[in-house]
Amino acid sequence: MIKAILIFNNHGKPRLIRFYQYFAEDMQQQIIRETFHLVSKRDDNVCNFLEGGSLIGGSDYKLIYRHYATLYFVFCVDSSESELGILDLIQVFVETLDKCFENVCELDLIFHMDKVHYILQEVVMGGMVLETNMNEITTQVDVQNRMEKSEGGLSAAPARAVSAVKNMNLPEIPRNINIGDINIKVPSLSPF
Amino acid sequence: MSPSVPLQEMIRAIRSARTQCEERGVIQRECAAIRAQFRQSDNGGRSHNLAKLLYVHMLGYPAHFGQMECVRMIASPRYSEKRVGYLGAMMLLDEKQDASLLITNSIKNDLSHSNQYVQSLALCTLACMGSAEMCRDLAPEIDRLLRASNSYIKKKAALCAVHIVRKVHDLGEMFAPAARSLLSEKNHGVLHGAVVLITEDTHIHTHILIFEIMKGLVISGYSPEHDVAGISDPFLQVRILRLLRILGHNNEAASDAMNDLLAQVATNTDSTKTVGNAVLYETVLTVLDIKSESGLRVLAVNILGRFLLNNDRNIRYIAMISLQKIVGTDHNAVQRHRGTIVDCLKDQDASVKRRALDLSLALVSASNIRSMMKELLIFLSSCPLELRSQAASGIFIAAERYAPSQRWHIDTILHVLTTAGGDVRDETVPNLIQLITNASELHCYTVHKLYRALLTDISQQSLVQVACWCIGEYGDLLLRGECQETEPVQVHEDDVLDALETVLQSHMSSPATRGFALTATMKLSTRITDNVDRIRSIVSIYGSCIDVELQQRAVEYNALFKKYDHMRYICFEYAGHCVLFRFRLSALLLCLFFPQVCDLLDLLGGSEETLQPSPAAGGTAPGLPANTASTAGGDLLDLLGGLEPFKLK
Numbered sequence: 001m002i003k004a005i006l007i008f009n010n011h012g013k014p015r016l017i018r019f020y021q022y023f024a025e026d027m028q029q030q031i032i033r034e035t036f037h038l039v040s041k042r043d044d045n046v047c048n049f050l051e052g053g054s055l056i057g058g059s060d061y062k063l064i065y066r067h068y069a070t071l072y073f074v075f076c077v078d079s080s081e082s083e084l085g086i087l088d089l090i091q092v093f094v095e096t097l098d099k100c101f102e103n104v105c106e107l108d109l110i111f112h113m114d115k116v117h118y119i120l121q122e123v124v125m126g127g128m129v130l131e132t133n134m135n136e137i138t139t140q141v142d143v144q145n146r147m148e149k150s151e152g153g154l155s156a157a158p159a160r161a162v163s164a165v166k167n168m169n170l171p172e173i174p175r176n177i178n179i180g181d182i183n184i185k186v187p188s189l190s191p192f
Numbered sequence: 193m194s195p196s197v198p199l200q201e202m203i204r205a206i207r208s209a210r211t212q213c214e215e216r217g218v219i220q221r222e223c224a225a226i227r228a229q230f231r232q233s234d235n236g237g238r239s240h241n242l243a244k245l246l247y248v249h250m251l252g253y254p255a256h257f258g259q260m261e262c263v264r265m266i267a268s269p270r271y272s273e274k275r276v277g278y279l280g281a282m283m284l285l286d287e288k289q290d291a292s293l294l295i296t297n298s299i300k301n302d303l304s305h306s307n308q309y310v311q312s313l314a315l316c317t318l319a320c321m322g323s324a325e326m327c328r329d330l331a332p333e334i335d336r337l338l339r340a341s342n343s344y345i346k347k348k349a350a351l352c353a354v355h356i357v358r359k360v361h362d363l364g365e366m367f368a369p370a371a372r373s374l375l376s377e378k379n380h381g382v383l384h385g386a387v388v389l390i391t392e393d394t395h396i397h398t399h400i401l402i403f404e405i406m407k408g409l410v411i412s413g414y415s416p417e418h419d420v421a422g423i424s425d426p427f428l429q430v431r432i433l434r435l436l437r438i439l440g441h442n443n444e445a446a447s448d449a450m451n452d453l454l455a456q457v458a459t460n461t462d463s464t465k466t467v468g469n470a471v472l473y474e475t476v477l478t479v480l481d482i483k484s485e486s487g488l489r490v491l492a493v494n495i496l497g498r499f500l501l502n503n504d505r506n507i508r509y510i511a512m513i514s515l516q517k518i519v520g521t522d523h524n525a526v527q528r529h530r531g532t533i534v535d536c537l538k539d540q541d542a543s544v545k546r547r548a549l550d551l552s553l554a555l556v557s558a559s560n561i562r563s564m565m566k567e568l569l570i571f572l573s574s575c576p577l578e579l580r581s582q583a584a585s586g587i588f589i590a591a592e593r594y595a596p597s598q599r600w601h602i603d604t605i606l607h608v609l610t611t612a613g614g615d616v617r618d619e620t621v622p623n624l625i626q627l628i629t630n631a632s633e634l635h636c637y638t639v640h641k642l643y644r645a646l647l648t649d650i651s652q653q654s655l656v657q658v659a660c661w662c663i664g665e666y667g668d669l670l671l672r673g674e675c676q677e678t679e680p681v682q683v684h685e686d687d688v689l690d691a692l693e694t695v696l697q698s699h700m701s702s703p704a705t706r707g708f709a710l711t712a713t714m715k716l717s718t719r720i721t722d723n724v725d726r727i728r729s730i731v732s733i734y735g736s737c738i739d740v741e742l743q744q745r746a747v748e749y750n751a752l753f754k755k756y757d758h759m760r761y762i763c764f765e766y767a768g769h770c771v772l773f774r775f776r777l778s779a780l781l782l783c784l785f786f787p788q789v790c791d792l793l794d795l796l797g798g799s800e801e802t803l804q805p806s807p808a809a810g811g812t813a814p815g816l817p818a819n820t821a822s823t824a825g826g827d828l829l830d831l832l833g834g835l836e837p838f839k840l841k
Contacts, residue, residue, distance in 0.1 A: 014250055014251065014252075016250070017250055018283075020320060022286040022287070022288070022321075025249070025252070025254065025255075026252075028252075029252040043540070043541075045505075046505060046540065046541035046542075046543070046544075047504075047505035047506045047508070047509045047541055047543055047544060048506055049506065049509055049510075049543055050543060051543060051546065082430050082434075082470060082473070082474055083506075083509075083510055083513075084466060084467075084469055084470035084473060084506065084510065085426070085427060085430050085470050085474075087466065087470075087506065088426065088427070088466065088467055088470060089427070110203060110207075111199075111200050111203055111204075113199075113203075113243075113246070113247055113250065114199070114243045114246070114276065114279065117279055118275070118279075121279075121316055125315075125316050125319050125320070125348060125351050125352075126316070126319030126320045126351055126352070126354075126355045127320075128319075128351050128354060128388060129384070129427060130347065130348065130351055130381070130384075130385070131347065131381045131384075132384075132425075132427045133380065133381070136381065140344065143309070144275075144309050147271050147307075147309060148271055148272040148275065151270055151271055151272050
């Protein structure tokens, strides 16, 4: 079982924290600090598995981490998970983020923390691996995002207009106008 | 009241704060605004507020006032609000809080919602924080969803069922038929969930179907979407292998059936990439854990051996973990790789070193003790601090079990004490003293070595304690100067007393060490001839020491000098063999002075001491003819008033 997923940057600032076991708030912050302390000491060419974190749980738990540019992705797992499998899972998760955000960088994670959570919910659920197929994950996330946008109502109209313009692709449109059918149907206008 | 600021703007404001104090100010203002907004009944920006609250929570600020808002948002009909509400529930609520009971009804309604994404939100939340009561209430719903038509919902329901089974074990039976039928699904996500459910739920055993799936994957199932670098769905393969391991674990029939399949997976999987290694590794673990045939076991250990030589440290690390698991059962197979494992002790990576240490200690045997110990001692001198005490205690245990000779044993222990004396456990000192006492022919050698070690370094407390004890006990051998096993060196009484005095006065010595040194000084008074006055003066200084233990001891010794000089020899003949002497010696002296105090004998009752003088000490006590010892011994027994002589073994 995955006990916790932590993403923080090279200075220890948390970018995403998800605990699948209950910890009090101050305990959570302490765990983040301790994990950062353990992980930041590591050289880049040593192995990606760490033992010895005492706060998050004792001898059965390992920290499996990957360092990408400015971010550390740390999964805290117990012995029932395959270590190499989790390493691959981190890779899949990062590639999914890349697909969803288009060349993801740290700023995307900072400003869209809720979206990252929703993506993570499609990958890991209740501490267990749910889906590992990138296309499947991105499809589901897209559908859900569209559902949320369509509910926006009036207040979301400006945002929708902006995104519609962005999606418009102006150079393409003249080619698509079809004047083959000369019978243009005049719509019946209702009297005012 | 400021208008509700969307999430991004708040984040920008927090990030632009230059100091921690400014940041706290910004966050407090925002939290106040959010709290005010929560109190208002209906508000267009509710989801924004909760998202902001969750961000603030991630940074470590209190956010518990959002709990009721989460409950309200979950009940809202709008999808965007439900989404944030459920996320908030998963992050802020837990089963111990009362608010979590309030969402049970919402979850129940949402599980039968027409929109599958709402259903999935409810399933996700239940799987994360569902309490036992919630699980019991909602289990029938989950069972219904397991049979539903949509594969997206099915896979989530399967994992939710796993959570339920973990919380309430008996409900596993309810899910058994649905889980079995899930195994014939084509969707890999659903298969994955089904395998996890069957692994967790011991009520189901359907190994035949599992083989079909497994075979399909390896031989012909090339499904491009699930392909990770050329291997078809490694995650699913790994899960299935794990399940096979559980099924075959004490089951001959199942293990036999699996042999061919495992051999096939082991040979067909491409090991040049990490994903291939993950599957191979799982296969190896399965082979080693079930009752597989010997050819397959050899194949598995060979694969592990190949892993050990891999350049990738991750692979080496996990190879050592699995070797550790089988070192008890397949000891010879693992011994073949001892060289590589010992080399890993020198690796730069602390995790690899830790594994290599555990494995090396497990591989020590009577035949390789000398070479292994050499390597382990080299490791001890350069190992990271957190591994030191583990290494030291491991070395002691190994030395005790397989020591080829007593001299080697003592040398090893001394080496460890000099290198890592600060990290050894407390019972090392009495154990070592016991060992030295028993190795009677090595007393001379030992005391010379310890004296030399004491002169070089007095910071390692365990070493200093043992050295003081030895010098006190065998000081006469030290002063005699000759010894068969080391080069002779002339040691004068003054030098020895200087050394002991340095220990007594050094600020590095702990009170226990000072106690050892003082007693040793006192014992020397019976072994040396010229400097008894010097000893007397040292001892009397400590009569006014701040440390109560030392003071008591010094006062007693002074008393011995003044009033009971004739008893001095006896006390320090016999007392030499007290292992936990610090407290026993005082008790002994009190017995001498107050023979009526017989319950003090109980204190000495559990000890291992002998009262027979050691051959060395008895033979060379200066100026004391042998018969005085026995008559004085008679006096001692008389003083104890005819009670049972204690511990005359």
